[in-house]
Amino acid sequence: MRTSTDYLASLDDDRRVIVDGKPVEHVASDPAFAPIASTIGDLLDLAADPANGMQVHDEATDRAVNRLFLAPRNADDLQSWRDAAQIWADHTHGWVGRSPDHVGAFVAAFSSHPEAFATERGLADNVLAFHRRIVENDLHVSYAIIPPQVSRATTAHAWEGDFIQVGVKEEREDGIVVSGAQMLATGGAVADEILVSCIKPLKAEDADFAVSFTVPVGAEGLTLYCRRPYAPGVTSEYDYPLSSRFDETDALLVFHDVFIPWENVFVYKDVAGLRKQFFETAAHVLGNFQAQIRFATKLKFLAGIARKVAAVNDVDKFPGVIEKLGELASLVSIVESGVNSAQFTATTDAQGFLRPGAQALYGAMGLQAEIHPRVIGILRDLVGGGVLQVPSSVHELVEVATRDDMERYVSSPGISSIDRVKLFKLAWDAIGSEFAGRHQQYELFYSGAPFVVKGYAFRNFDYDGPLASVEEFLASYGVTELAAITEEVTA
Numbered sequence: 001m002r003t004s005t006d007y008l009a010s011l012d013d014d015r016r017v018i019v020d021g022k023p024v025e026h027v028a029s030d031p032a033f034a035p036i037a038s039t040i041g042d043l044l045d046l047a048a049d050p051a052n053g054m055q056v057h058d059e060a061t062d063r064a065v066n067r068l069f070l071a072p073r074n075a076d077d078l079q080s081w082r083d084a085a086q087i088w089a090d091h092t093h094g095w096v097g098r099s100p101d102h103v104g105a106f107v108a109a110f111s112s113h114p115e116a117f118a119t120e121r122g123l124a125d126n127v128l129a130f131h132r133r134i135v136e137n138d139l140h141v142s143y144a145i146i147p148p149q150v151s152r153a154t155t156a157h158a159w160e161g162d163f164i165q166v167g168v169k170e171e172r173e174d175g176i177v178v179s180g181a182q183m184l185a186t187g188g189a190v191a192d193e194i195l196v197s198c199i200k201p202l203k204a205e206d207a208d209f210a211v212s213f214t215v216p217v218g219a220e221g222l223t224l225y226c227r228r229p230y231a232p233g234v235t236s237e238y239d240y241p242l243s244s245r246f247d248e249t250d251a252l253l254v255f256h257d258v259f260i261p262w263e264n265v266f267v268y269k270d271v272a273g274l275r276k277q278f279f280e281t282a283a284h285v286l287g288n289f290q291a292q293i294r295f296a297t298k299l300k301f302l303a304g305i306a307r308k309v310a311a312v313n314d315v316d317k318f319p320g321v322i323e324k325l326g327e328l329a330s331l332v333s334i335v336e337s338g339v340n341s342a343q344f345t346a347t348t349d350a351q352g353f354l355r356p357g358a359q360a361l362y363g364a365m366g367l368q369a370e371i372h373p374r375v376i377g378i379l380r381d382l383v384g385g386g387v388l389q390v391p392s393s394v395h396e397l398v399e400v401a402t403r404d405d406m407e408r409y410v411s412s413p414g415i416s417s418i419d420r421v422k423l424f425k426l427a428w429d430a431i432g433s434e435f436a437g438r439h440q441q442y443e444l445f446y447s448g449a450p451f452v453v454k455g456y457a458f459r460n461f462d463y464d465g466p467l468a469s470v471e472e473f474l475a476s477y478g479v480t481e482l483a484a485i486t487e488e489v490t491a
């Protein structure tokens, strides 16, 4: 299986990633991208080591492959799939949203439902071939499936200017030429390929933009405009332990006449087909099952920081603090219970694949926009000013002129100054740094704006039962009793 060495070497291609107005020369060694590339490499190494139990026998190639790239077919499969996703989530403590299993899960589920893709031009076969490429080469695929923010009151066809959202500019015998932009590919700069599509509903007039295709990050004509990376600005790993390792970076994609061969096209000028790929296949549930495993892992980590801070500051005996830690425990448990419940209510679909239970999954996701800010809020509350009663950098802790003051005034019973500052700097990187701010935004939006995610919860909740229950109750009484009472009163 692919290892970090192969992966990091493969990043040395013609990719055009722009930071500060200039192309990055080599992402694998650039201070902005090297840390996350190294983290993704670690994940591949974990999967490649049979001792970690992330592998499964692949019948097509008669060899071991990454379990996460094959859709589960039965309860044992789903358990081992979840275990494997947990190994990767644990490695980053949930701080990397777009590890290769996220889009990997989407494509695994696409391929388990080729009937959701059109047969003309071999589009359904193209999906199967793309999936095999991921399985056999352990590809790290990012995705960009949201149109750029221009106007949300209208869709691409109504926007001023041609091809603002990426669309088909030319159709050729051997493929299509696309131009335009797509909003944000997290991790795109260090991915092998990017799946480009549109999950926001389009209109019939938007057919030119109703495409789904994959593109190598180094494709000619593709540019990735990254928001400001956080890793290069940090003073040390000690000062910013999360920013320095897990900044995935997010990039706007701009296509200038990029050629996409037919074999890389999965949906072509088909508005309904865009929705089918996500929702008729198990892609959206399996991809978000992975996302919730990751999210629960991160919430537990945040709860762990809170628990340790409360212990270090010796406040964990106060009833009010116990109440806050209890609320934190409840919030984390809701998400973990959603994952458990989605696993145990999974159902076999028409193609024989086991789909995590949608009601449980989207039920938990629907509260993410409330749960994450609340968890961060409780942690902020518990750390108090401790996250600012820290030296500017690790230097004050080691320089002869300052270290005695640090040891005397920035410590707590039973913990050294170095360890106390370390903990509070971790807390700050989780709640207050620019990295933390981006994470707040990520958890609110990565699966769609909160109104969109609550829409999934609404559509996947079985309202028939509750409605029937209310109807039955309403039918159990009426105006006759009221009429009798009125007669009594007037008599």
Ligand SMILES: Cc1cc2nc3c(=O)[nH]c(=O)nc-3n(C[C@H](O)[C@H](O)[C@H](O)COP(=O)(O)OP(=O)(O)OC[C@H]3O[C@@H](n4cnc5c(N)ncnc54)[C@H](O)[C@@H]3O)c2cc1C
Binding pocket: 098, 143, 144, 145, 146, 148, 149, 152, 183, 184, 185, 186, 187, 250, 438, 441, 442, 445, 446, 447, 448, 449, 450, 451
């Ligand atoms: C950190 C981060 C990483 C991301 N990574 C990826 C990625 O890897 N791949 C990818 O494809 N996308 C990614 N995204 C994009 C993400 O999918 C979008 O942010 C999300 O779908 C919401 O779209 P939007 O940002 O355009 O917000 P909008 O949809 O423009 O919403 C903005 C505000 O307007 C409101 N609003 C908009 N339309 C309506 C409406 N019809 N009714 C009521 N209210 C409305 C929303 O509620 C919200 O308050 C990422 C986003 C973030 C923040």
